[in-house]
Amino acid sequence: MALAERVPTRDDVQNFAAVDFANLVRRHQAMVFSIAMHFLGDPSSAEELAQDVFLQLHANLKSLKSESHLTFWLRKVTAHRCIDWKRRRRLPQVSLDDAPEPSVPGQAGDPFLARRLRQYVASLPEKARLVVILRYQEDLGPEDIAEALAMPVATVKSHLQRSLAMLREKVTRAMGEITR
Amino acid sequence: MTLPENELKHALRRREPPEGFAERVLARVEQEGTRKTQKARESLLDFFTRPILRWATVGAMCAVLVAGGFYYRHGQELRAQRERAQGEAAKQQLMLALRIAGSKLQIAKAKVIETSVENKNREVKE
Numbered sequence: 025m026a027l028a029e030r031v032p033t034r035d036d037v038q039n040f041a042a043v044d045f046a047n048l049v050r051r052h053q054a055m056v057f058s059i060a061m062h063f064l065g066d067p068s069s070a071e072e073l074a075q076d077v078f079l080q081l082h083a084n085l086k087s088l089k090s091e092s093h094l095t096f097w098l099r100k101v102t103a104h105r106c107i108d109w110k111r112r113r114r115l116p117q118v119s120l121d122d123a124p125e126p127s128v129p130g131q132a133g134d135p136f137l138a139r140r141l142r143q144y145v146a147s148l149p150e151k152a153r154l155v156v157i158l159r160y161q162e163d164l165g166p167e168d169i170a171e172a173l174a175m176p177v178a179t180v181k182s183h184l185q186r187s188l189a190m191l192r193e194k195v196t197r198a199m200g201e202i203t204r
Numbered sequence: 205m206t207l208p209e210n211e212l213k214h215a216l217r218r219r220e221p222p223e224g225f226a227e228r229v230l231a232r233v234e235q236e237g238t239r240k241t242q243k244a245r246e247s248l249l250d251f252f253t254r255p256i257l258r259w260a261t262v263g264a265m266c267a268v269l270v271a272g273g274f275y276y277r278h279g280q281e282l283r284a285q286r287e288r289a290q291g292e293a294a295k296q297q298l299m300l301a302l303r304i305a306g307s308k309l310q311i312a313k314a315k316v317i318e319t320s321v322e323n324k325n326r327e328v329k330e
């Protein structure tokens with residue numbers, strides 16, 4: 025008789041994350057670190073914040089029920105911690121120029137424009153910056169962003185529109201300066 | 205100028221954290237666990253080293269002892285009362301039993317006398 029596939033129990037689902045915390049950190053570290061990095065613009069602060077997020081995750085492992093819940097939780101907590109962090113400590117703005125280039129090889133793109141864009145994103149207002157990061161780093165739709173940041177979808181959309189307009193204007197101005 | 209979404213996605217793509225990040229997180233988790241245990245132990249010790257709290261603890265313990273004494277004494281009184289009541293009930297039962305036995309004896313005695321009188325009368329007649 026063929027052995028029936030084992031059906032995961034409720035405990036299995038609840039403790040899925042507790043099995044291998046190190047593996048879990050490695051799987052999600054790029055996401056958490058990048059949100060923090062793009063928001064704070066400072067690698068050491070971003071690492072400290074990301075570590076705090078994972079410490080909080082370790083304390084809340086049992087409340088997380090699935091992989092998608094975990095990802096949602098991590099994005100939400102990271103976003104909230106970014107805002108708290110910025111409010112508590114006034115960091116020197118935008119040191120992204122000093123930050124190392126991504127260790128993950130990216131798609132082809134203009135590295136100069138990419139660097140400029142990161143600088144401009146880091147100069148956006150806090151909420152708008154988070155919206156842009158979640159939209160373009162995490163590829164989330166306005167509804168998901170609204171849920172993660174606990175704000176209305178309309179607000180997310182208007183943040184996106186205004187931020188894009190602002191970024192477009194800054195890029196245009198920068199390009200104009202270069203070609204002049 | 206238009207701002208292609210791809211350029212933004214490229215600029216904001218995920219980055220790996222510096223080497224050894226996961227190990228540092230795990231070390232902090234372990235450190236945090238040890239710190240919490242130590243803190244709990246220290247706070248317990250600290251509690252007893254503060255003079256006000258020390259005296260408060262002593263006072264509370266005295267109050268508990270006094271209350272315990274009263275409670276014990278009250279319990280003992282209740283027990284004695286219950287025992288007295290039980291003794292009284294047993295006494296009543298014994299008295300009743302004795303009364304019943306006495307009346308039975310009276311009846312038996314009367315029967316015996318009656319029988320012996322009848323026997324005597326029969327002997328006289330004969």
